[in-house]
Amino acid sequence: MLKHEIIPVTPFEQNCTLFWCSDTKKAAVVDPGGDIEKIKAGIAKHGLTLEKVLITHAHIDHAGATDALASHYDVLIEGPHKEDQFWIDGIDDQKQRFGSYFSYAKKFTPNRFLNQGDTVSFGNIVMEVYFCPGHTPGHIVFFHRESKLAQVGDVLFSGSIGRTDFPRGDHATLINSIRKNLFHLGDDVRFIPGHGPMSTFGKERRSNPHVSDAAVGIR
16 A cells, blocks of 8 residues: 655755555655655654655755765665756756755756656555656656555646746646646546645646636636
8 A cells, every 4th residue: 555744845845755655665755855854754754665766857846855865775766757857967056046955955867767658666556657747848747546646746736837937847838738647547636746735636627727627718
């Protein structure tokens, strides 16, 4: 069975997520943006063995502590999509914009870039990968079909959507990613966004002012 704990990190309260297999106690961390001691404490609290670090996209608040966490546990880094390589290469530039907040952040090297249709696994858990560009060009989403639970990074939020004013962001592409690649997974799918409270795809399809049926002209 899939278990999870949301661990808010960085001054942006980014929803780093600790996932684990209840049968094997093998775990994965999604988007370790910072506050690595909080993440390590969560792993220890549940008696877990970290198997890999998973990245939805390479903005610094999601990926800043990737290298530090993966090196500490000597585990693989999987994700994002290869189109986010330029954001990985720009980690140092991102650091300069935020001063001392992200002094620990450094560039990392994924062991495996991820594509639509790929899967990632830890313990007995298998999560599906969906390519959802728009917020960044290489953004991906992780979905556990049995639990009807997704980790969507900064693609979709409760009542909002990801920003598209960053380099290589695109609003129309983001809307298409959500409508065509996520909503079809089911109204009852719960999702963990990159920031803020959880929601369901059904709630957002009905009422999200940016991407609901009504917002895109479907009655």
